[in-house]
Amino acid sequence: MDGVSADASIVMREVTKRHGTTVAVDHLSLTIRKGEFFAILGPSGSGKTTTLRLLAGFEQPDAGEISIEGQPMQGVPPNRRPVNLVFQNYALFPHMTVAQNVAFGLEMKGLPSAEIGPRVAEALEMVRLVGKQDRLPSQLSGGEQQRVALARALVNRPAVLLLDEPLGALDKQLRLEMEVELKALQERVGITFVCVTHDQEEALTMSDRLAVMHHGRLLQVGTPEEIYTAPASAFVASFIGVSNSLPGRVQAIEGQRATVAVEGIGLVHAPVCAGLRAGATVLVTIRPERLHLSRDPATDGSQNQIRVRIAKAIYSGSEMHYLVTLPNNLTWKARVPNADGTAKRFDAGESAYLKWRTTDAVLLPE
């Protein structure tokens, strides 16, 4: 099996796809396991939609190989692939009822109609659309249309379900509900889900593993926690959640701790990253929720601290969002939970000590 584990659902090897002169997907190698919820995350133009279309079979790679469930997909058209796609705009057939839409794939497969009826009913029940089977798509709400699209794909029991920005057209409240529902659905049916999204929160919430793409390349693959807490590059760090950063130069490395000199601030400490050498230019990054604000300087050497001025204090219910100005005039964001109602908040214009544990920072090579 040349190194590919038996539980692989999708294997992409060195896949390249060009559109005219632009390289949409650039030497992409990726293995997606059976039964996992895999998200491909990236900004628009990162090649994530092209990757999905290559898997669906609407486009053929210029180079490289794709295999799904152990079958090479070279030259296999979409209608003969064991995958189904949930389109971004749902692409429901407007001249067919909900039930006819859902039955379409089974009819095309040539299933006897005695089997189609129960399968359609089962699929509609799964997405809670019982009683709407005779409506036209135009008579449904956005959320209902999305569930029809899901049912229309899942009724075929594909090996892999592909989802193109599945929640993009829904309003925020509905999106949060569907994130949970989609994940629950995937766990129930046990099918491999591959979901393309530009929304990092969506990707983090729903996926078992995710890949971050940029300019057609795969930057990092890992669990949501790995990607969030240990981003491999400055792009990943800034694309996944908000990140604060300081540019500096590595002055010394002692064991697992690096000392970085930052112009206008002084020395800060951070855990070393792979391949780090003294003298290298690096970015020290730290998540806003890992920062603490205090009126008193730290006495404990395990913490980094910088004296800052509060530029803005924003009350957002569960937490306070602070914009703080560093001595080198960079602006950072800090989030402090409002868990302790008695703690005194900071006001704009106040001075404070910004602190963080050395282990909470991430060093990224520039």
Added chain:
Amino acid sequence: MKKSIPAKSFPWLVVPPAAALIFLFGVPLLLVFAVSFATRGTYGGIEWTFTLANYTSIADPLYLRIFWRSLWLAVLTTVICLLMGFPLAYVIARAPKRWQGILLFLVIIPFWTNFLVRTYAWMFILRSEGLLSTMLSALGLTREPLTLLFTDTAVLIGLVYGYLPFMVLPLYAALERLDPSLLEAAWDLYARPHQVFVRVVLPLSKPGVIAGCVLVFIPSLGAYVTPDLLGGARSMMIGNLIQHQYLVVRDWPFGSALSFVLMAGVLAALLYYLRAGGARSL
């Protein structure tokens, strides 16, 4: 912000077109209707004696054959235009945006020249020593000169040529609105290309198909210039028969009756189309 002007504040704007319709269309129509029940005078005038003879004499096999041929040619023209126009409209609708305008422009370009002149051009192409016959024999495809001109085939060619754009334009409008992701969705759901066409493309372009068929069928049925020039005396259509009654035989009452039977036929066909495709399609 400017307020939009409600249409009902200018009721008098409706007066000129309404008056034009009543005096230039409604009144002559009533007049023709009245004449169709009158009697032909001895020297071609109209005698106002009521008779149904004009309508009953249409049942003459000679005239019925002309009606039948007209209907047959119009149906054939519509079917051929649909079969030729659909792929053409599809290709235009799927072409890159900047090409669509140019291609549509090319479809409309023949309208820049007078229809009569273009029909004369077809006479030159179709006659026995004409362009088509010469080319085919030069290629060794035919031994004897082709005699196409003054046949039903020549009329059919002329009608298809003349009315194809009327089929392409509404079909284009319908196909251009067709969301390409619907075709991909069908493809993804195991449909083979011909199934994608039958189950998705065709039903969703039905309004365009119906509009195109109506726009081709009606003028084909009443065509006059094309059968007159390309068909000659043996391939008469209703339009030629009516003209013949008015101007040659000078039997205005019979010509009027023929006109009304033609109108009734068109109306019946139109109602059938509308029922088949739903009223919203026109």
